[in-house]
Amino acid sequence: MKRLFAPVLMSMASIAAADTIVATGDLGLVVERAEGSLLLVDQSERAAIGRIEGLGDLSHASLVYSPDERFAFVFGRDGGLSKVDIVEQEVVARVMQAGNSIGGAISDDGTLVAVSNYEPGGVRVFDTETLEMVADIPTGSKTIGLVDAPGRRFVFTTWDEGETWIADFSAGDPAITKVVGMGANPYDALITSDGRTYITGLFGQDGLTALDLWDATPEPTPVLPGYGRGQEDLPVYKMPHLEGWAKAAGEFVLPAVGHHQVLWVDATTLEETGRTDTHGQPVFAMARPDGRQVWVNFAHPLNDTIQVIDTVSKEIVHEFKPGPAVLHMEFTPRGHEVWISVRDAGKVMIYDTQTFEKLREVEADSPSGIFFTARAHRTGL
Amino acid sequence: MKRLFAPVLMSMASIAAADTIVATGDLGLVVERAEGSLLLVDQSERAAIGRIEGLGDLSHASLVYSPDERFAFVFGRDGGLSKVDIVEQEVVARVMQAGNSIGGAISDDGTLVAVSNYEPGGVRVFDTETLEMVADIPTGSKTIGLVDAPGRRFVFTTWDEGETWIADFSAGDPAITKVVGMGANPYDALITSDGRTYITGLFGQDGLTALDLWDATPEPTPVLPGYGRGQEDLPVYKMPHLEGWAKAAGEFVLPAVGHHQVLWVDATTLEETGRTDTHGQPVFAMARPDGRQVWVNFAHPLNDTIQVIDTVSKEIVHEFKPGPAVLHMEFTPRGHEVWISVRDAGKVMIYDTQTFEKLREVEADSPSGIFFTARAHRTGL
Numbered sequence: 001m002k003r004l005f006a007p008v009l010m011s012m013a014s015i016a017a018a019d020t021i022v023a024t025g026d027l028g029l030v031v032e033r034a035e036g037s038l039l040l041v042d043q044s045e046r047a048a049i050g051r052i053e054g055l056g057d058l059s060h061a062s063l064v065y066s067p068d069e070r071f072a073f074v075f076g077r078d079g080g081l082s083k084v085d086i087v088e089q090e091v092v093a094r095v096m097q098a099g100n101s102i103g104g105a106i107s108d109d110g111t112l113v114a115v116s117n118y119e120p121g122g123v124r125v126f127d128t129e130t131l132e133m134v135a136d137i138p139t140g141s142k143t144i145g146l147v148d149a150p151g152r153r154f155v156f157t158t159w160d161e162g163e164t165w166i167a168d169f170s171a172g173d174p175a176i177t178k179v180v181g182m183g184a185n186p187y188d189a190l191i192t193s194d195g196r197t198y199i200t201g202l203f204g205q206d207g208l209t210a211l212d213l214w215d216a217t218p219e220p221t222p223v224l225p226g227y228g229r230g231q232e233d234l235p236v237y238k239m240p241h242l243e244g245w246a247k248a249a250g251e252f253v254l255p256a257v258g259h260h261q262v263l264w265v266d267a268t269t270l271e272e273t274g275r276t277d278t279h280g281q282p283v284f285a286m287a288r289p290d291g292r293q294v295w296v297n298f299a300h301p302l303n304d305t306i307q308v309i310d311t312v313s314k315e316i317v318h319e320f321k322p323g324p325a326v327l328h329m330e331f332t333p334r335g336h337e338v339w340i341s342v343r344d345a346g347k348v349m350i351y352d353t354q355t356f357e358k359l360r361e362v363e364a365d366s367p368s369g370i371f372f373t374a375r376a377h378r379t380g381l
Numbered sequence: 382m383k384r385l386f387a388p389v390l391m392s393m394a395s396i397a398a399a400d401t402i403v404a405t406g407d408l409g410l411v412v413e414r415a416e417g418s419l420l421l422v423d424q425s426e427r428a429a430i431g432r433i434e435g436l437g438d439l440s441h442a443s444l445v446y447s448p449d450e451r452f453a454f455v456f457g458r459d460g461g462l463s464k465v466d467i468v469e470q471e472v473v474a475r476v477m478q479a480g481n482s483i484g485g486a487i488s489d490d491g492t493l494v495a496v497s498n499y500e501p502g503g504v505r506v507f508d509t510e511t512l513e514m515v516a517d518i519p520t521g522s523k524t525i526g527l528v529d530a531p532g533r534r535f536v537f538t539t540w541d542e543g544e545t546w547i548a549d550f551s552a553g554d555p556a557i558t559k560v561v562g563m564g565a566n567p568y569d570a571l572i573t574s575d576g577r578t579y580i581t582g583l584f585g586q587d588g589l590t591a592l593d594l595w596d597a598t599p600e601p602t603p604v605l606p607g608y609g610r611g612q613e614d615l616p617v618y619k620m621p622h623l624e625g626w627a628k629a630a631g632e633f634v635l636p637a638v639g640h641h642q643v644l645w646v647d648a649t650t651l652e653e654t655g656r657t658d659t660h661g662q663p664v665f666a667m668a669r670p671d672g673r674q675v676w677v678n679f680a681h682p683l684n685d686t687i688q689v690i691d692t693v694s695k696e697i698v699h700e701f702k703p704g705p706a707v708l709h710m711e712f713t714p715r716g717h718e719v720w721i722s723v724r725d726a727g728k729v730m731i732y733d734t735q736t737f738e739k740l741r742e743v744e745a746d747s748p749s750g751i752f753f754t755a756r757a758h759r760t761g762l
Contacts, residue, residue, distance in 0.1 A: 021468050023405055025450030025757055026491075044448055044491065067425055067714070069406025069450070087402050108715040110407075110425065150671045150716055151735050170735060195671045196630070214673060214693060249577070250631070250649060268631060290531045290576045290760065292595060312595060333448070333758035334489040335531055354532050354551060376406055377714035377755040379671065 022087045024069040028330065028372035029086065030341065030348055032365040033058045038074070039348075039364050040086055041339075043332050043372065046350050046360040050089045056080040062103050062243075062369060065376035066128060067110035072371070073128070075104040081115055083131055086373075093131045097124050105148040108379070112169060114154045116146035123156055123167070125174075135174055137167060145189025145200055145242070147380045149213055157186045157200050164189075164198065164211060166218075181220050182209045188242040191380040197267075199223060201242050201257075208254075210270055223270045229257040238299060241284050248291035248311040255282030255296070262296060264314060276314050279305050284328065287311070288353055289335035297326045306340070308356070318356050322349050330370035341367035403468045405450040409711065409753035410467065411722065411729055413746040414439045419455070420729075420745050421467055422720075424713050424753065427731050427741040431470045437461040443484050443624075443750060446757035447509060448491035453752070454509065456485040462496055464512055467754075474512045478505050486529040489760070493550060495535045497527035504537055504548065506555075516555055518548060526570025526581055526623070528761045530594055538567045538581050545570075545579065545592060547599075562601050564590045569623040572761035578648075580604060582623050582638075589635075591651055604651045610638040619680060622665050629672035629692040636663030636677070643677060645695060657695050660686050665709065668692070669734055670716035678707045687721070689737070699737050703730050711751035722748035 030039040032051075036058050040050035055061075057078035064073050071092075074082040079098035082091050098117035106113050112134065114125045122138035123146060141158035149155050152169040162182040167174040184204025191198050191213075198211045198218075207225040211218040240255035247253075251273055252265040262285050264274040280302030287294050294309045303325050308318040324344035331338050337359065340349045348367050350360040375381040408430075411420040417439050421431035436442075438459035445454050452473075455463040460479035463472050479498035487494050493515065495506045503519035504527060522539035530536050533550040543563040548555040565585025572579050572594075579592045579599075588606040592599040621636035628634075632654055633646040643666050645655040661683030668675050675690045684706050689699040705725035712719045718740065721730045729748050731741040756762040 021451070022402075023447075023449035023451035023468065025406060025446075025754065026448040065406075067407040068404035070402070070404035087404065108713075108717045150673070152717070194630075194673075196673075249575075292531070292575075292577075334760055336489045336533070373406065374758040377758060379715055 024086055024373050026332075026373070027069075027086060028339070028370060029063060029072055029084075030339075030364050030367045031058050031061050031063075031369040031371075033061065033368045034366035036076075037365065038063075038072075038084065039362075039367070040089060041348070041362060041370075043337070043339075046337075046362070048362050048364070052084055052086075052089050052091065054091055054094075055082050055084075058368075060102070060368075063371050064104060064106040064113065064381070065371075065373050066106070067376055069373040069376045071128070073104065073106060073113045075101060075115055077101065079117065079119075081113070081126065081131060083128075095126070095131050095133075097126070097133070102142075102144060103146055105146050105154055105380075107148055107152050107154070107169065108150055109152060112152070112154075114146060114148075114156075114167075116143040116156050118142040121158070123154065123165075125154070125167075125169070135167075135169070137165070137174065137176070139163075139165065144187060145198075147189065147191040147198065149191060149198075150195040150379060155189075155191065155198050155213070157182060157189055159185055159187070162186055164200065164220075166213070179211060179218055179220060182211075183207070183220070183222075187236055187239050190242045192247060192267075193379055193381075195379040199242070199252075201239065203236055203239060221270060223265060224263065224272055227256070227263065227272065229259075234258055238281075240282055243284075248287040248294060251311070253285050253287065253294045253309075253311070255285050262294070262309065274314050276309055276316065278316070279307055279319065285309075286329050286331070288338070289331055289333060293317075293353065295329055295338065297329065300325075303327075320356065323347070327368045328370050330372055333372065333374035339370050339372075341370055343367060405467060405754050407713075407754070408450075408467060409720070409751060410444060410453055410465075411720075411745050411748045412439050412442050412444075412750040412752075414442065414749045415747035417457075418746065419444075419453075419465065420743075420748070421470060422729070422743065422751075424718070424720075427718075427743070429743050429745070433465055433467075433470050433472065435472055436463050436465075436475075439749075441483070444752050445485060445487040445494065445762070446752075446754050447487070448757055450754040450757045452509070454485065454487060454494045456482060456496055458482065460498065460500075462494070462507065462512060464509075476507070476512050476514075478507070478514070483523075483525060484527055486527050486535055486761075488529055488533050488535070488550065489531055490533060493533070493535075495527060495529075495537075495548075497524040497537050499523040502539070504535065504546075506535070506548075506550070516548075516550070518546070518555065518557070520544075520546065525568060526579075528570065528572040528579065530572060530579075531576040531760060536570075536572065536579050536594070538563060538570055540566055540568065543567055545581065545599075545601075547594070560592060560599055560601060563592075564588070564601070564603075568617055568620050571623045573628060573648075574760055576760040580623070580633075582620065584617055584620060602651060604646060605644065605653055608637070608644065608653065610640075615639060619662075621663055624665075629668040629675060632692070634666050634668065634675045634690075634692070636666050643675070643690065655695050657690055657697065659697075660688055660700065667710050667712070669712055669719070670714060674698075674734065676710055676719065678710065681706075684708075701737065704728070708749045709751050711753055714753065714755035720751050720753075722751055724748060 141160035280298030567581035661679030
């Protein structure tokens with residue numbers, strides 16, 4: 001566990017003796033974007049158990065967890081970085097670290113939290129105890145696709161120059177390696193759960209670019225360079241999310257851009273291995289933790305529907321309509337259930353992934369991202 | 382979180398209000414086999430923070446965690462099944478469920494805990510709240526290799542007949558599927574982290590046998606059927622552990638039987654892809670969570686040594702001697718550190734996996750198995 005050391009930056013008046021023991025291994029936070037609050041949920045109880053307020057602009061917010069699964073670090077679009085204690089259900093520290101930010105990551109040892117910023121462009125890194133800034137890495141560009149990698153490293157990419165930077169904090173001050181030639185206007189990226197492969201999606205050209213981070217001098221490798229991203233020029237905010245990319249049974253499954261399809265790519269050769277036609281333009285294609293199923297949601301106006309694809313047959317085995325504006329999905333760590341944010345229904349809905357039966361609805365205020373604490377133990381989440 | 386409901390089977394006198402919040406996400410338990418106790422450790426603090434006693438015979442003991450990472454279910458060799466609260470640091474329930482048992486597993490939904498027994502031979506399944514028995518599955522044989530699989534299933538194998546049984550609890554009463562022809566005297570088994578492939582090691586013949594659990598009717602597939610397990614007939618207790626099998630970069634890495642080697646097997650084709658000569662007869666070959674390194678310990682009398690193998694080059698990149706009787710290793714969930722039980726030194730030693738620097742020694746009484754709470758979120762652990 002990590003203890004709270006004084007002084008912290010905000011109110012901590014009320015550390016009363018806990019009268020109920022809170023074990024956090026099966027908890028989670030749901031982003032309530034309209035009100036800037038987080039709903040604390042309990043997977044085992046299939047229930048909401050609290051709400052934490054005062055987090056600022058939470059549109060497109062994301063968060064990561066401390067290794068002890070007690071603290072969440074919340075990245076707001078407004079540049080706010082907040083440290084939330086989910087046991088005490090309160091914000092224990094908060095800094096406005098930039099004007100416009102887009103996501104963050106926590107180092108493998110849990111001591112550093114990094115935020116990528118549009119304005120000023122770059123990455124800032126903070127001590128997870130105090131939220132004091134320990135490194136400022138300006139890139140001169142909007143910076144996207146920030147992830148953690150093993151060895152106290154962060155990896156991120158510049159929109160303007162198409163460079164991926166690897167910042168290695170293993171010796172204290174960061175050692176920076178720059179990889180050029182990632183392609184035109186990378187808009188997002190992911191790292192595989194083993195921390196080996198970093199893949200950026202490109203806005204300015206067809207396809208994606210991969211890096212093998214195990215290589216001593218990683219070289220950009222094109223992925224699906226001519227798959228045909230569709231006729232329409234989509235705005236950035238309509239590009240599919242990459243965080244949701246699935247790796248299942250040795251293949252990546254990714255949402256096509258501008259097509260009603262998901263694409264299958266061999267995880268070793270990075271060659272296309274198939275396409276599955278879908279109900280709409282996919283937003284997230286997320287693998288159940290065992291990799292046997294991929295659950296897909298879709299862009300407006302087809303965003304009331306989910307399709308489930310079997311990864312062996314690559315065929316759709318189930319389709320249903322949870323309700324209006326399905327924004328996000330999160331599986332329980334071992335995959336037996338899935339929680340789904342249905343924004344315009346004001347509910348999070350819980351389904352059995354074997355039977356597809358709806359098990360429970362939980363009231364939530366414009367729910368979007370769902371983040372279970374088990375992410376604390378995963379690379380890149 | 383899961384709450385404790387009264388009545389429980391043992392003393393619970395002392396649920397005092399916790400004056401310190403215990404976040405359990407980065408805790409772990411070390412089996413102290415000589416005294417039948419568990420040492421509670423904190424990964425972030427690199428320290429022992431408590432001891433839980435009264436667990437009976439803990440030789441070859443193992444344990445699993447509840448989804449909320451608060452409770453451990455401990456499987457003693459003497460047939461004892463104990464439920465331990467790591468927040469309150471006490472045994473909250475205990476049953477003697479058989480005369481001689483060998484390992485257990487917890488269902489993906491956290492509601493069932495199963496134990497495999499030599500005497501009487503079979504598997505018994507208990508409610509995780511109360512430890513009341515909910516199913517008794519006699520097999521008429523010593524039963525080994527019990528694991529959980531997705532979909533509220535348990536998989537286990539009989540020593541005498543060489544059958545693997547799949548017990549599906551998704552509809553309440555277990556539906557049992559039997560696969561015959563797994564080979565002569567399976568002595569242990571593992572399931573891959575995706576829950577797809579179940580592999581048994583064979584004592585009575587060369588090689589191993591795999592099952593694809595995604596197949597509607599899984600068929601036994603021989604693995605390395607003629608690799609040559611060495612000239613000596615080893616006793617069962619000297620066979621390598623299978624729990625420790627690594628999967629790294631698309632290959633399984635497994636300890637050879639009767640050779641000073643680890644064997645590499647393609648995870649898709651199950652064909653041998655290489656061998657690496659080692660210091661001694663390997664006992665555990667464990668992959669760092671990112672799969673880039675495999676750490677190997679060895680059988681007596683060479684059990685003072687560890688070798689680290691790079692999974693890309695398949696070459697040994699580091700060798701050192703932690704001390705006498707290295708019994709087990711456990712990586713932090715994201716792999717930056719490793720904890721190593723050195724029984725006859727009376728210590729658990731903690732190393733940085735990038736620099737190989739020793740970071741700390743923790744006193745422990747004849748330490749053997751180390752189990753971090755992040756196992757709660759994994760299949761087959």
